[in-house]
Amino acid sequence: MAIRINLAVVLAQRGVKSKDLAEYIGITEANLSLLKGGKVKGIRFDTLDAICRYLNCQPGDILEHVAADSGTD
Amino acid sequence: MIDTKAPPLHTSALPGFSVPIAARTALLFNTAATSAAGLAALLPLGSTLYWGFADETAILRQLALAPEVLDTFGAMQRLLAALITVLTVLPLSWGLMRVGVCFREFAHGRPFAPRGIAGLRDFALGMAVAALAKPVGYTLMMLVLTWNAGPGKRQLALALNSDALLMALFAATVAALAWAMEKAAIVADENSQFV
Numbered sequence: 001m002a003i004r005i006n007l008a009v010v011l012a013q014r015g016v017k018s019k020d021l022a023e024y025i026g027i028t029e030a031n032l033s034l035l036k037g038g039k040v041k042g043i044r045f046d047t048l049d050a051i052c053r054y055l056n057c058q059p060g061d062i063l064e065h066v067a068a069d070s071g072t073d
Numbered sequence: 074m075i076d077t078k079a080p081p082l083h084t085s086a087l088p089g090f091s092v093p094i095a096a097r098t099a100l101l102f103n104t105a106a107t108s109a110a111g112l113a114a115l116l117p118l119g120s121t122l123y124w125g126f127a128d129e130t131a132i133l134r135q136l137a138l139a140p141e142v143l144d145t146f147g148a149m150q151r152l153l154a155a156l157i158t159v160l161t162v163l164p165l166s167w168g169l170m171r172v173g174v175c176f177r178e179f180a181h182g183r184p185f186a187p188r189g190i191a192g193l194r195d196f197a198l199g200m201a202v203a204a205l206a207k208p209v210g211y212t213l214m215m216l217v218l219t220w221n222a223g224p225g226k227r228q229l230a231l232a233l234n235s236d237a238l239l240m241a242l243f244a245a246t247v248a249a250l251a252w253a254m255e256k257a258a259i260v261a262d263e264n265s266q267f268v
Contacts, residue, residue: 031268041266 004064005038007051014055025050091182099180106176113169116162124155132218142222153217161203161210168199185258190251197248204240208233 011018022032025047034040035047048059055061129146132138171192178189208231215230222228 027268035268040268041263043268047268 002066002068003038004066005036005062006064007062008036010055010057010061011036014057016055021051021054024054092184094180094182099182102176102180106173106180109169109173109176113166113173116166116169117159120158120162121155124151124158136215136218138218138228142219142226142228145221146218147221150217150220154214157210157213157217161206164199164202164206166199168196168203171195171199185254185261187258190254190258193247193254194251197244197251200240200244200247204237204244207237207240 011021018032018036019029022029025032027047031040035043043063048062051057051062052059132146133140172195173192175189175192175196178184178186178192183189211232212230215228219226219228
């Protein structure tokens, strides 16, 4: 199972700074950076809700399922 | 990409990871740690002083011995008795020193720190060893104290009292708590990786 995080892309598309998003969600920039890099075990619904609200997007815009044998990272 | 197979991050490895703790609670834990360290030092010291200065009457009364079995209570016997007692209480002293580490971690708001949990586990271990050492120490003590007694008056006693049993039970309870805390720490680690 592989879940790709497209948060960095969405942030760039919206022209939103990580610092502002982290402040809105109420997490540290370090944790947001870990999330953007996919270096976390999971994401809380509260966090996802806040991200979607702030970026005006859907969870599917941020999370993407990638087949394990697709060779992508 | 989310790496679902990544090894868990250990919260203890994160600098400054702690839970908020009230000043009064921190003071309580620090006091407990200091008391544990003090007691750890006092136990062997007190035992040594007791066997160094206690008079024969007090020893006879404490061990419920007949006066004739303690005819000659020399310096060597005192030394051996002190040595046996110190060896008996040393595991408990070590356990108390280790539980002090646990209290210090609690005082810093790190209830799931591996050092603290290891301290609690070692305390249980020290107490269990001390509980086992108690009856052995008693047997050796009786042998040492009655060594110079007349023919047929030397004693080799075996004793298993409720104190040692309760101590062992308490050690088992603390060990179980340490085990539960270890599992809770794993859950806390897992939880800390959810953003």
